[in-house]
Amino acid sequence: MKIVYYLPDVLNPFWNLVVSGIEQSAKQGGVGFEAISANHSDSLQNSQLKAFKGKRPDAILISPIDLKTIDQIGPITSEAGVPIIVIDQYIKANVTACIISGNLRGGTAAGKYFIDQLSKGGRIVHIQAEDFENARMRRKSFINKITQQRDFTIIKTIQADGNRNKAYEQIIAFLREGITFDGLFAENDAMALGAIHALKEKRFSPWPIVVGFDGVQEALDAIREGSLSATIAQDPVTMGKKAFEVALKIIQKNPYEELTTIMPNLVTRANLS
Known part of the structure; x- marks a missing residue:
């Protein structure tokens, strides 16, 4: 079993924390995992996704740079029987599930x-x-x-x-x-x-x-x-873990939530641990 995450930019610490959450869950579950960065290029991410079959994923996780990418690739992955779980965007069409922040x-x-x-x-x-x-x-x-x-x-x-x-x-x-x-x-x-x-x-x-x-x-x-x-x-680690959890449920044909919201918190010097 393998899950692939297409992220916008590996240099952005937020996305690195999302990757960390997925990685932790994948290791615990004994599931193969690969993260693919687009270096904040929508055209690169589009081409990466078009080549998804070469990665042989059981599920795709994605944080899209351009929402049009989902419109283009969604029907293709659906036809191939590969679910798409979107992280940090709420998209209604051509995806299986979404994990968002409040x-x-x-x-x-x-x-x-x-x-x-x-x-x-x-x-x-x-x-x-x-x-x-x-x-x-x-x-x-x-x-x-x-x-x-x-x-x-x-x-x-x-x-x-x-x-x-x-x-x-x-x-x-x-x-x-x-x-x-x-x-x-x-x-x-x-x-x-x-x-x-x-x-x-x-x-x-x-x-x-x-x-x-x-x-x-x-x-x-x-x-x-x-x-x-x-x-x-926000809680990017939890978002990553939740995305993995939802992907696993879909792969195993178990019930899952199409939309999951992780609530953020205000952090100031007064409550900074």
């Missing part, structure tokens, strides 16, 4: 944190990830929570496609405009860390409240150090 709750928690910390109101910079369903959900709930408050304004929206280097470059460019702000929300930790790099490089003061989303180790270290105020911590 993005609506996470976005609301991020917004509430800014409101609690900035009692007199605030000017917020919002760094957005790719236009995927998971990012859209955290984005929508964050914006709804912030804009309900009379004294809060999102003064700048920056598109960084979930990429750390792009977030760094965009914030460097934004800081040149000389616009004051009190807080910065990034839709993943990678972008938050890129923004922090830019803020440090430009010696920005006073230091804003910076909130990320994922809960990767480097973000937790940044909270300890004080440059990151909080992160909405």
Whole structure:
């Protein structure tokens, strides 16, 4: 028995933790496992998936870079009798099951944190990830929570496609405009860390409240150090383990849940273990 996981980018610590969760479960169950990284290239991931038969998988796990990839490959894997379990995206068509994080709750928690910390109101910079369903959900709930408050304004929206280097470059460019702000929300930790790099490089003061989303180790270290105020911590290891569990149930033709949601938590210096 073999399970193959197609992930966006092995250099992103979040996806590495997902791999770790799957790996742990695969070893315990004596199941073959292979992780294939697309280095954040949708065309590479597409070609990798088209060659899936050469890997002889009993089930495919995937975190798609481009949702169109699922539309193209889903019918082919279905015809071959190979189930697809999607991790960190909710897709209704051409897949067997999905494992997602509670993005609506996470976005609301991020917004509430800014409101609690900035009692007199605030000017917020919002760094957005790719236009995927998971990012859209955290984005929508964050914006709804912030804009309900009379004294809060999102003064700048920056598109960084979930990429750390792009977030760094965009914030460097934004800081040149000389616009004051009190807080910065990034839709993943990678972008938050890129923004922090830019803020440090430009010696920005006073230091804003910076909130990320994922809960990767480097973000937790940044909270300890004080440059990151909080992160909405997903549980990628549990997501990986759950994806493996669902895949195994499908392979063994046992009942399974088509949608599993793993809830995130707000992590700050106060509750950081």
